[in-house]
Amino acid sequence: MPEPLIEVDRAVGAIRELHGWLLEHGFLHLERYPWPGQASSLYHDPAVWYRFVTGQSNCWQPSAFTRIYHTWLWRTQPALWLLCRAFLLCRPVMVEALEQQFGPAQCRSWLEAGLLTLREGAYASRVRATPWRGRILWHDAPPNFRAGFAFLGADSVMFAHHLLRWRAAHATRRIDRALDLCTGTGIHALWLSEVADEVVGTDINPRALAYARLNAALQGAGHITFAEADLFTGAPRGPYDLVICNGPLLFLPDELRERCVDGNGGAFGIELMLRLVDGLTVHLASGGTALLHANSPFIDGHDMLEERLRERLAGGRWRVTFTPTHEFHDATFYDFYRAHRIQRFVTYCMTLEAGPSFQWRREHLVPWRKAACGLRIAGVRSFGEIRRHLRPDHTRTVTRAV
Secondary structure, three states: OOOOOOOHHHHHHHHHHHHHHHHHOOHHHHHHOOEEOOHHHHHHHHHHHHHHHOOOOOOOOEEOOHHHHHHHHHHHOHHHHHHHHHHHOOOOEEHHHHHHHHOHHHHHHHHHHOOEEEEOOEEEEOEEEEEEOOEEEEEEOOOOOOOOOOOOOHHHHHHHHHHHHHHHHOOOOOEEEEEEEOOOOOHHHHHHHHHEEEEEEEEOOHHHHHHHHHHHHHOOOOOEEEEEOEOOEOOOOOOEEEEEEEOOOEOOOHHHHOOOOOOEOOHHHOHHHHHHHHHHHHHEEEEEEEEEEEEEEEEOOEEHHHHHHHHHHOOOOEEEEEEEEEEEOOHHHHHHHHHOOEEEEEEEEEEEEEOOOOEEEEOOOOHHHHHHHHHHHHHHHHHHHHHHHHOOOOOOOOOOOO
């Protein structure tokens, strides 16, 4: 049985204190180190190694050789390895080891504040610290799929890289007012605070907003306003020069939807994104831009998100660019997706701008990445079929969620 989620507002003082300790002890250095991956992560590794050697960010980048990187860290900087294990990987650390690092009284104070839990002679963190662009961002430690769970992960970082590239291409553009829908724990609102005079971040999850406010305060970003809202409903009125959203992307079975509000994208994982696009005509300023992150299922060769958006936007004055960044099939929900005839998902970064006429541009994955994604998808499908036929209950009905 996992520990209950922390009460963020009550733990603010303790997190601030731990935040200072981690900064002082070099925690930001851990951004160079990749995330634990699998054999299928091999195609990431050349770029991961290059970034590691040159001191660049490998935040949430998986590697098949993470054990080698962590062994290097353990041998060269054992104190930093301990912090990595405790607060980045969120794995148990022996009581004696953590108390030697911080002192018994300090560890006990974090235990009483709820940041740590004690079990079988080891401390485990109930919060996770992610180093990103010279910052430490706070969110919940695993396990995921719990009601109210507030997360920052690979999708958030992938979208953040896209936002950085977009800004580099539009460096001279002035942004007075910006809106970050589904802000989560605030990584993208913090980016907006660097480029916009006024920033609003909204989310349906009050715990996520508590983390977002804490992260903004820790970074000194005082011109971000956070509000609880369901997309545009409840958000401060527009118009906005820039609207961004890394919304819930997942298509989930019914039994997981209530426990994973921050991940549930509705029917086929695209329902929420379609609602968002419907609201842009009211909330986006003339000449404004929307940058959106979404998954689209392919069913019988049809890109469901592209087809539905074309139906909604055709005849209007929108310039739309679809930029694919990833293709995948999730082994966790293989039977569920098979029941809905989903062949694969494609992750897009979409740009919508008001224009003189309707224009639609679809970019393509670079060939090597598309080939690598295809191999991974083929592996998931093959193993899924083998497991399905070997499992005694493979003929059971899979919950339908549309």
